[in-house]
Amino acid sequence: MMSAPDRLDLSDLNFLLIDDNRFIRQLLHEILKSFGARSIREANDSDEAFRKIDYHPPDIILCDWMMGPLDGMGFLKRLRGSKVFQRIPIIMVSGHATADHVSAALGEGADSYIVKPFRSATLMTHLMKVIVADNNADAYMLD
Numbered sequence: 001m002m003s004a005p006d007r008l009d010l011s012d013l014n015f016l017l018i019d020d021n022r023f024i025r026q027l028l029h030e031i032l033k034s035f036g037a038r039s040i041r042e043a044n045d046s047d048e049a050f051r052k053i054d055y056h057p058p059d060i061i062l063c064d065w066m067m068g069p070l071d072g073m074g075f076l077k078r079l080r081g082s083k084v085f086q087r088i089p090i091i092m093v094s095g096h097a098t099a100d101h102v103s104a105a106l107g108e109g110a111d112s113y114i115v116k117p118f119r120s121a122t123l124m125t126h127l128m129k130v131i132v133a134d135n136n137a138d139a140y141m142l143d
Helices: 022-034 046-055 072-080 099-107 120-132
Strands: 014-018 039-043 060-063 090-094 112-115
Touching (some): 014 022, 022 039, 046 060, 060 072, 072 090
Parallel strands (some): 014 039, 014 060, 090 112
């Protein structure tokens, strides 16, 4: 039996990072770049995120909980309510560490949930989780 790879080929995926904290966006951006991602866009809030999604839908979204004008849960509900964009994988990245927050986000359709602060290996694990859930996961696996 083959062991699961510990890395993915992210070079063809488009990421959207949504967080009102510029430092967190930059940190996520740099980690994704170190993983080989090349197409990484950023949004400061939910309005900017929806404009970017409408213009060029991402393959994966990493979204903060605490932002405006919609918070992460409001953003998640609105995106999951869209027939066009409802299937875009969303990883919530939040300082809210309670089981209630995690359960609420997953219950509303988040594909995964990362608690801040986190290690880069944690992000890779969650990326693997959402990509493996995709039918074309083998295309992104590195040996």
